[in-house]
Amino acid sequence: MNPAETPEITELIARLCDERDVAILAIEHDMHVVAGCSDRVVALDHGVKIAEGALTCRASALSVRLVSNLPADVSAPRGPRTGDGVMPAPGGSVMPAPDLAALRARFSSLSRDFVYLDAPGGTQTPDEVGAAVAEVYREASGNTGAPYATSRRLDELVDEARAASARFFGCAPEEIIFGANMTSLNFMLSRTLGRELRAGDEIVVTRLDHDGNVAPWLDLASDLGLRIRHADVHPDTTLDLAGLERQLGPRTKVVAFPWCANSTGTVVDARAVCDLAHEAGALAWVDAVQYAAHEPMDVRAIGADVVACSAYKFCGPHLGIAYGRRELLESWRPYKARPVPMEPVGHRFETGTLPYELLGGLLATFSYLDSLGGMARLAAWERELGERLLAGLPPGARLYGLPTMAGRVPVFLINFADVPSALLSEELAKLGFGVWSHGSYYALGLHDRIGWGEALRIGLAHYNSPDEIDRFNEALAGLVAAHAPASAAAAGQP
Numbered sequence: 001m002n003p004a005e006t007p008e009i010t011e012l013i014a015r016l017c018d019e020r021d022v023a024i025l026a027i028e029h030d031m032h033v034v035a036g037c038s039d040r041v042v043a044l045d046h047g048v049k050i051a052e053g054a055l056t057c058r059a060s061a062l063s064v065r066l067v068s069n070l071p072a073d074v075s076a077p078r079g080p081r082t083g084d085g086v087m088p089a090p091g092g093s094v095m096p097a098p099d100l101a102a103l104r105a106r107f108s109s110l111s112r113d114f115v116y117l118d119a120p121g122g123t124q125t126p127d128e129v130g131a132a133v134a135e136v137y138r139e140a141s142g143n144t145g146a147p148y149a150t151s152r153r154l155d156e157l158v159d160e161a162r163a164a165s166a167r168f169f170g171c172a173p174e175e176i177i178f179g180a181n182m183t184s185l186n187f188m189l190s191r192t193l194g195r196e197l198r199a200g201d202e203i204v205v206t207r208l209d210h211d212g213n214v215a216p217w218l219d220l221a222s223d224l225g226l227r228i229r230h231a232d233v234h235p236d237t238t239l240d241l242a243g244l245e246r247q248l249g250p251r252t253k254v255v256a257f258p259w260c261a262n263s264t265g266t267v268v269d270a271r272a273v274c275d276l277a278h279e280a281g282a283l284a285w286v287d288a289v290q291y292a293a294h295e296p297m298d299v300r301a302i303g304a305d306v307v308a309c310s311a312y313k314f315c316g317p318h319l320g321i322a323y324g325r326r327e328l329l330e331s332w333r334p335y336k337a338r339p340v341p342m343e344p345v346g347h348r349f350e351t352g353t354l355p356y357e358l359l360g361g362l363l364a365t366f367s368y369l370d371s372l373g374g375m376a377r378l379a380a381w382e383r384e385l386g387e388r389l390l391a392g393l394p395p396g397a398r399l400y401g402l403p404t405m406a407g408r409v410p411v412f413l414i415n416f417a418d419v420p421s422a423l424l425s426e427e428l429a430k431l432g433f434g435v436w437s438h439g440s441y442y443a444l445g446l447h448d449r450i451g452w453g454e455a456l457r458i459g460l461a462h463y464n465s466p467d468e469i470d471r472f473n474e475a476l477a478g479l480v481a482a483h484a485p486a487s488a489a490a491a492g493q494p
Contacts, residue, residue, distance in 0.1 A: 097381050098377070098378065106126040106128060107125070107463065109125070113432055115433045115471065118434045118436055118457075119313070119410075119459035120411050121436060121459070124461070125315055126364075126365075129315065129361045133357045134357075136356055136357040136360035136361075139153065140157060141356075144158060161178070161359040161363055162174070167366075168297065169321075170297055170299050171299050172326065175323050175329065176323060176346045178346075178354055178355075178359070179321075180319070181319070182287060182289050183212035183320075186213060187216045189308075192333070193254070193283075194224055195333055197224055200225065200226070201226050201227070201252075201253045202228075202229055202249060203217045203221065203227070203228050203252075203253060203256065204230075205217060205231070206231040206244070206256070206257045207449045208263075209445060210262045211442045212287065212289075213256050213258060213287040217254070227251070229247040229252075230445060231244035231247050231257070232244075237264045237266045238402070238407065239269075241273070249280070252280045253283065255273060255282050255283070256285040256286075256287070257273050258288075259290075259307075260290040261290065262289060262442065263411070263443040263447075264400050264401030265412060265413075266402060270291075275303065285305065286302075289309045292309035295375060295376075295379050295409065296376045297375075299323050306322065315461075316362050319355065319358040319359070319361075324349070329346065336351060337351070382410045382460055385466065386409075386412075386460060388466055388470070389412065389458065389469045389473065394481075396417065397414045397416060398415050398452075400450055401413060410460035411460075412458045412459075413452065413456070413457050414456050414458065415453065415454065415455040419483045420454070421455050422454060423483060424476070424479055428476065431475050433471075435458050436457050437456055437457075
């Protein structure tokens, strides 16, 4: 939304800012409420637009939400510094950080004396999401398409879930496909595309990919006689775009890549990869599982053809969501039961009855994220948490990936030369910190390329606190110091 195109809203914003000393306003509206506007959130600082992003929940009417910046509400003073509850915003102003005490109170799991730093494997879920799942079972159990109240509630629920997911992705509701998870959706959609592929056609994957975006293509290649090409990475785990371009040719049909690496947090220039794919006449097929968990998405802006993610990575239920460009989906012949309707186009790829209760939970998830200011605001807060963690890592930590938060999300892969990562993970759990130790983290190509052996993966979410980060780094440093000499002696080192 351009505030200049809606002077009555801009005037209201300016007046409220002046009267209430409000730093940020979010304008929510349905596209039918304000003519000429689409569903957006606009952040303003005293009436001046400083950020804009897609809504993450359904808005039925125009509303104005105020985020107070009064001293009573924000303990840290406004200023250029970060690290104490304020975040830099575009234009040099400062956004207040999320109210951690209030948002953490919405999670029963966070009331226990345990620190969850395992977000890449799955985030904690706010109680309201579980309550929404239970409500669907109580109030709308059954199926769609019948002329009575519970069935009609399910019809409305599915429509609302498509609309909210479309705003989250930046696409049209009919382009949304629901499934079990990203991997299941990838197997189903790649198999559907396989109807059009021929022996000798080529698929390009990358060494950054989770195997959920590689194995479907390997299986399809085995069945159809396709050729799989692998795009390499630089030593810092960034994707080698020039190398990827050299893998493209006249038989390339798909370029499959992650928007963000699940292992190291490295972000890929998705628009650049999509452009290269299209220049070669291929489809751009994106695994957005980790990116969607940390950054706002706009699938049309990057030019993607297929994008898939899983809601349980961003505080939602165990549910997969995919976007497929409408023209592409309409050209495919789906695997489906014959009576299943062909419209909306995404629905023809949803096999069987949808998990309506999880769609209810998904709607609650989007509402939760929007209540905190949306993904852009949470991304800024997570970047600050990530910088804090990086700055406090113990001496001797080997970090795989980019050294700062530039070009990454807060997912960190580390190990120590003299201390087994599995031992650290077990000891940290005893101290109340949840982090994984694993080998490949399903990123088989990157694991082969970089060769880290086994490592700890530390993954932050917006509900983590600076105090948790500091305590974790302190505990990790203590364990490394306690175990390193014994490890060195056991290895026969002086």
